[in-house]
Amino acid sequence: MSLIKTLTEKPWERKGVIGGLNPEGAFESPPERVALGFFLTIASVIFSMFGVSYVIRMSLPDWEPLAEPSQLWLNTGLLAISSILFQWARNIANAGKQKNLMTAFIGGGVFALLFIAGQMVIWENLQATGFYVASNPANSFFYLLTGLHIAHLLGGLWVWSKSSIRLISGSKPEDVRLSIELCTLYWHFLLIVWLVIFAILSNT
């Protein structure tokens, strides 16, 4: 839709049915995808707010940078594989095929679970070596940002688990196609968010 065209319409002049079944201004997408678009924007705002807070807090004198564990690279790889598997599942579902769909979709979620487990291991190691959440603001932000990212992943895994159950119980690909597509979009988004968080944590 053209925003300017929409907003400059003179409604008192135009009469009759306009737009047929698609009222002007509606997106050419299912409502679920439109809602997900809004949700991803909101999530971006949340992470951006934390990002701004991070930068402001970092400029204060008591900031002691945290040496990020190298295991983060491994975890990043796990999340990337998860995202790739979701994309694979999306491609299969879009093609209307069945073969490997379950492997790709369920595999994507499993790798996300492995990523979360990996992050937990990092938390354990940091705690064991004395890097507690309150020791320094850099530590606090590390736990906070990684925790928040995990919380978002858990929300996605809840939807993934529901769709997985439908797949396992014999739903046709076209019945779960939208769920798979939305999960894939969400996973790509969380991968990008994680890459940004990782870049900020590693470079400060």
Added chain:
Amino acid sequence: MAYVPLADQDSEMEMHHPHSWVTKYVWSQDHKVIAIQYGGIAIAVGVVALILSLLMRMQLGFPETFDLIDPSSYYQSVTMHGMIMVVYMLTALLLGGFGNYLIPLMCGARDMVFPFLNMLSVWVYALSVIILMSSFFVSGGPTGAGWTLYPPQTTMAGTPGHDMGIVLMLLSLAVFIVAFTMGGLNYVTTVLQYRCRGLTMMRLPLTVWGIFIATILGLFAFPALLVSAIMMLFDILLGTSFFMPAVIESGTPLDHNGGSPILFQHLFWFFGHPEVYIVALPAFGLVSDVLSTHARKNIFGYRMMVWAIIAIGGLSFVVWAHHMYVSGMHPYFGFFFATTTLIIAVPTALKVYNWVLTLWEGDIRLNAPMYFAIGFIFTFIHGGLTGLFLGNVVIDLPLSDTYFVVAHFHMVMGVSPVLVIFAALYHWYPKVTGRMFHEGMAKAHFWITFLGTYAIYLPMHYLGFLGVPRRYYAMGSTDFIPESAQDLNAAITIAALIVGAAQILFFINIFWSLRNGKPSGPNPWGSASLEWQTPDTPPKHGNWGDELPTVYRWAYDYSVPGAHEDFIPQNVPESEEPTADEQHFDPDHDASKADA
């Protein structure tokens, strides 16, 4: 496919039909029931906040006479009154209540896009209210930090509710934001995707525009509050120092170090100022429709009104630091925010002119909703003008934290939206219940409320000029405040008690009229917008019977020359208009499919 009319989804609608009392009235997925649930909870919690304000006024007006509250409970009342009114009452009622009821009806939809999510939204909202109210019953009571919750004072001994009270407040806010997000996603998606055939965005009533843009503001502004709530909870519960600086409490250094209280203020007001417009924009929309309907004239400058709503929404994100002039900032920073603050007055003033011009030479019907709507124009101009004072740094500095500020924000975002809410409640009451309210009682309610609020807030401006500080339990003796100021305080309290008591009239009216009001018929005001054209009043589940409506025109065809009535509903095609001078003809229009 972009759009599937819900009417074509029989199995879908069947799935949502309630089958028991519980699914019809408790776990209901019907937007109208959810709206009433939202509204009921919001009004109930608003009454609690009203009572708290009256307790404060009793203390301020007659400090030696009553012994109802001590200094701690005074601060707790200030805090809870503010937070409840702004977030749990106004936001919830305007978006959760009116948004839920009116969006699907005005869009010609059967329900919200995601009814289950909508149901979750209201019950998560109820949970947030329960968490907030539970802070009255925990050790130490609710937080008394002021609704702005500024650290470090919020979490330090000496501030009432610094232990459990503040934790419950932050938790409740986080839960509220979850509820709002679930509702908000529904509102925006429904407006964008579930409009009926022929209903373009620019044919939407301004109510929908106001709620739509306010919801987008909320979806982008509440994250700032969520982020600050999470970080403050970390500071309190885990001992981090996001906001907490090195500080000594009762001679003992606390474990915090190096945090930035100013960072909290920025985050809070990045939410806090758009919050003003989250409340104001739906009120602007609602009052536009009430004024237009009862003036029997199309809203003046519809496109300008839409643009102004969008402009105000955008600008509301770049004015936040005008709440922080006294926190200290670079002079250019102050200059920037003073400038943006004054700029936002332009689209706002434009709306006021358009409301007045809508009334100009209208066939005004002075019934109760119109009284409240016109009353709003007065209070909003009043509160808006004092906002121009406070938006300027040099004037704000001496007036900051005085009763001038209290008077300003109560006029502009307390009284004004509340008058609109009453206008809207009376206006849509016949559609919701199928009955008319008692007109005389409603007008008495208006006059006492309207004149009473002026009796309360006009003197407060004067107190502010004298330098009387706000948030003080008792003034004690000072050199700069004359003793006569206390007489003014006593008068304000008496007016507040009268206004508070007058609200009983409203409750008597709406409950009495449920049984005893005259049957209203489907469209007692002769309104052109879609919600008044439902086949049943009150609308049944699914709203539109067998077939969704088709829209042929905008929502403001009032007093069209040549028409046999002074309004033409949105779903009446041109072919059924008995007009002689109609200029516009749509060759695509198929009159045989019209469902007028």
